[in-house]
Amino acid sequence: MKKYIIATTALLVVATSAFSQGLVYFSAGSSVATRMSTNSVVGGPSTGLTGTTPGLYYYALFASASQANVNGNTTAISGLNANYVFNNLGSGVPSTGWELVGIGTNNASSGRMQPASQGTTSAGQSIPNADLSLNVQGIAGAGSANIVAVGWYSPGIGPDLASLQTWYGAGAFNGWIGQSVVGNVVLGDGGTIPSPNVFGTGPGQLGGFMMGLTIVPEPTTLALAAFGGASLLLFRRKK
Amino acid sequence: MKKTLLMAAAALAAGIISSQAQPVYSQNIVGYVNIPVAVGYTAMDNPLSNNGNNSATNLFDTTSGANDGSIILQWAGTHYTQVVFDSSKATGFTDVGSGSQTLTPPVLAPGTGFLFNNQGASNTFTFTGSVAVDGPGTATNVVGVTTNILSAGTVYVLPSSKIAIGGGISSVLGIKNVGGALDGSIVLIPNIINGIIRGYTQTVFDSSKATGFTDIGSGSQTLAEPVIAVGQSFLFSNQSGSDYQWIQSL
Numbered sequence: 001m002k003k004y005i006i007a008t009t010a011l012l013v014v015a016t017s018a019f020s021q022g023l024v025y026f027s028a029g030s031s032v033a034t035r036m037s038t039n040s041v042v043g044g045p046s047t048g049l050t051g052t053t054p055g056l057y058y059y060a061l062f063a064s065a066s067q068a069n070v071n072g073n074t075t076a077i078s079g080l081n082a083n084y085v086f087n088n089l090g091s092g093v094p095s096t097g098w099e100l101v102g103i104g105t106n107n108a109s110s111g112r113m114q115p116a117s118q119g120t121t122s123a124g125q126s127i128p129n130a131d132l133s134l135n136v137q138g139i140a141g142a143g144s145a146n147i148v149a150v151g152w153y154s155p156g157i158g159p160d161l162a163s164l165q166t167w168y169g170a171g172a173f174n175g176w177i178g179q180s181v182v183g184n185v186v187l188g189d190g191g192t193i194p195s196p197n198v199f200g201t202g203p204g205q206l207g208g209f210m211m212g213l214t215i216v217p218e219p220t221t222l223a224l225a226a227f228g229g230a231s232l233l234l235f236r237r238k239k
Numbered sequence: 240m241k242k243t244l245l246m247a248a249a250a251l252a253a254g255i256i257s258s259q260a261q262p263v264y265s266q267n268i269v270g271y272v273n274i275p276v277a278v279g280y281t282a283m284d285n286p287l288s289n290n291g292n293n294s295a296t297n298l299f300d301t302t303s304g305a306n307d308g309s310i311i312l313q314w315a316g317t318h319y320t321q322v323v324f325d326s327s328k329a330t331g332f333t334d335v336g337s338g339s340q341t342l343t344p345p346v347l348a349p350g351t352g353f354l355f356n357n358q359g360a361s362n363t364f365t366f367t368g369s370v371a372v373d374g375p376g377t378a379t380n381v382v383g384v385t386t387n388i389l390s391a392g393t394v395y396v397l398p399s400s401k402i403a404i405g406g407g408i409s410s411v412l413g414i415k416n417v418g419g420a421l422d423g424s425i426v427l428i429p430n431i432i433n434g435i436i437r438g439y440t441q442t443v444f445d446s447s448k449a450t451g452f453t454d455i456g457s458g459s460q461t462l463a464e465p466v467i468a469v470g471q472s473f474l475f476s477n478q479s480g481s482d483y484q485w486i487q488s489l
Contacts, residue, residue, distance in 0.1 A: 027338040030325045031308025031358055107339050109327070114337035132336025142438065186435050192395065192427070192474060193436060194280075194312050194319040194354065197335055201308065201358045202279045203433045 020140035022187025023133045024147070026061050026104050028199035028208055029112025035208040036111050036151060038176050042079060046210045049111030057106040057211070058159050059113050059151045060086070061198060063136045065094040068146050069182055078178035078212025085148050085179065086165050092120075094138040094145070100161060101147075102134040111208065113151075122162035133188070133195050141189025147198050151211050152177040171215065178211035268370040268382070268489070272403050274470040276362045279434015281355045284399030285347040286470045287368035295344040298366065299324070301331025308358035310335060311345055314397035314474070319354065350387040350401035352472020357434075366470070371401045372489060387485040389414075391477040395427070398475055402487050405469035409451060412467055413487045419446035420479050425455060426465045427474035439474065 028034040036057065037046040050057050062085045068074070073083040090097025102118035103125060117125035118134040128134055139145045150164070153176035157167040167175060184204040188195025199206050272286045289297050300306055306324040313320050322342050325333035334340040347353055349371040372383035385401040400412050408414050408426060416422065427439040442465045445453035454460040467473055477483050 025321075025335050027336060030323045030333055030338045032304075034308065107337065109339065112338055114339055128336070132334070186437065190318055192318075192439065194321065194356075197310075200356075202356065203435060 020143070021135045021137050022139050022141040022143055022145065023129070023190060023195040024061075024063075024101070024136055024145070024185060024187060025133050025195055025197040026059075026102060026115040026149075026199075027113065027132070027197060028206075029109060031201060033201050033207050034199040036106070036113060037208065037210045038153070039078070039210060039212050042213050042216060044213070050106050050113075050211075052108050052110050054107050055105050055159070056154060057113065057151055058116075058154050058164075059104040059149055060161050060164070061101040061104070061134070061147065061149050062086075062089075062098045063094055063101050063139060063145045063147050064098045065139050065143065065145060066096055067098055068184070070098070070148060070179070074182040076179060076181050076207075076209045078176075078210050080172055080214050081179070083179070084168070084177070085150060086161060087168070094136070098148070099138060101136050102128065103160065105159070122160045122165075125160070136187055139187055141187050141191070142193045143187050144184060145187050146182060146184050147206065148182045149180040149198065149206055149209075150177070151179075151209065153211060173215050175214050176211040177214060178209050180206040180209045268372075269368065270370075270403075271365050271367040272470055274364050274366065276355055276357050276364050277434060278357050278359075278361050280429065280431050280436050281357065282352060282429050282431070282472045283355055283470050284352045284472045285349055285366055286400075286403035287366050288349050288371045289366075289368040293346050293348045295322075295347055296331055298347060299364070301344070302326055305359060310354075310356035310358070311347070312354035312356065313345055314352070314395065316393040316395075349403075350385070350399055352397040352399040354429075354436075354472075370403060370489060373401075376488060378488070382489045384489070385487045387487070389475055389477045389483040389485055391480060391482050395474045395476050397472055398485070399470070399472040400467065400487065402489055403469055405467055405471065407464040408467055408473075409464060414475075414483070414485055416444045416446050416451055421477075421483065422446050423478035424483075425474075425476040425478070427476070428465060428467075429474075 036050045040047045070085045071083040071088040085098050093099055100120050104113045104115045106113045115128045115132055118128050119125040120137050152164055157175050183206045185196040304326040307326055309324045310321050321335040322332045322345055323335050328341040330341050330344055332342040332344050371385055373385045376383050387401050390396050421444040424444045426442045429436045430438050441455040442462050443453050443455050448461040450461055452462040454462055
């Protein structure tokens with residue numbers, strides 16, 4: 001009987017945490033400190049804000065109730081790096097790892113972004129809530145959530161998390177990618193606890209971050225490619 | 240929360256002019272109030288009427304960019320609505336969800352509380368204007384009265400004192416529990432730690448207690464009267480079954 005009660009209690013706890021959800025906003029750029037930028041050379045400094053053509057940059061937000069760092073790192077990173085959250089998800093659920101919250105994209109204002117979808121898997125995305133807030137599955141409103149965001153330049157990569165993981169796993173050539181600091185917010189409950197924006201300058205909020213250029217093929221590689229192309233053209237003309 | 244109330248000018252001709260057919264009262268008590276606004280959330284209100292035009296545009300800097308990213312949160316009956324300062328928008332405000340919309344500035348009249356999420360440096364806001372008066376006084380040495388209706392139609396309302404004063408919620412601000420009518424009603428003051436709201440301190444009206452207040456957990460403790468500072472707002476749950484007329488005299 002005692003075991004039965006313990007098991008039932010444990011199930012109830014799991015069920016409660018599985019169905020609990022808090023709320024966050026996922027938009028950046030109203031203040032200068034939260035705007036997104038890129039660089040121009042591998043490892044170089046920021047050279048400007050993201051552009052004004054919507055849908056070129058995508059952002060993924062992750063949350064965890066248990067992880068206060070990503071592979072031991074809490075600072076912003078860019079370019080090639082071992083500490084991207086999508087390569088260090090752990091169990092993939094907030095209680096013991098990092099979980100996807102939703103996807104955002106840049107809008108027509110330089111350096112800014114807004115949410116596009118929400119869901120805990122790359123394929124299982126749906127529209128944000130009516131007020132454009134996102135549900136953080138597995139962490140209740142008024143609960144504390146660690147947060148981190150990843151951004152990337154989508155041409156040549158794709159707009160979803162799965163395509164980002166595929167591109168990065170294949171060598172991450174010719175792209176821009178970056179990750180925010182790891183922050184912490186108290187999730188909104190849709191009532192008396194207001195929903196926070198994950199981006200801001202307040203305690204625990206994320207600042208804007210830089211997406212850094214990854215690997216560019218070396219000049220000799222480019223020269224070889226050019227030589228090969230020219231040879232093909234010559235060969236075609238002779239025929 | 241330390242507040243400074245500095246009434247700069249004198250009350251001018253505040254009495255009723257008896258020669259007129261209808262009573263006439265003056266609202267010429269003008270001045271300013273300084274309210275400290277730390278980084279993160281502050282539960283506050285606009286303590287003075289800005290010549291009757293209490294649009295946030297008239298109360299805050301919306302053009303220089305100094306407040307960009309900061310948020311005004313108003314209570315909508317069941318949840319907060321949020322507008323974000325954004326000097327790049329024609330109105331000075333955008334939405335928190337996308338940051339792309341241009342929103343109408345909120346109106347922040349005395350007596351209606353709001354949360355301010357300060358995304359800049361710790362600051363002090365100065366509000367200028369007249370002490371809000373809704374009607375003439377009804378007793379000797381009373382300049383005027385204000386009425387703030389605390390609705391019973393929603394679980395919570397977010398009021399503040401219409402008059403720029405601070406002190407005990409009953410003894411000074413005038414929410415009186417006459418005959419125990421407000422027994423069970425709750426005052427909720429946000430616990431703001433490092434700028435973040437970490438729940439609320441809840442105090443329940445209870446006319447059977449010596450202080451008039453008890454705890455929400457057991458209803459057995461005798462708690463001190465909640466104290467509300469000048470320019471501070473609070474959530475209130477009216478459990479009386481009907482709207483409460485919060486009348487204050489000046």
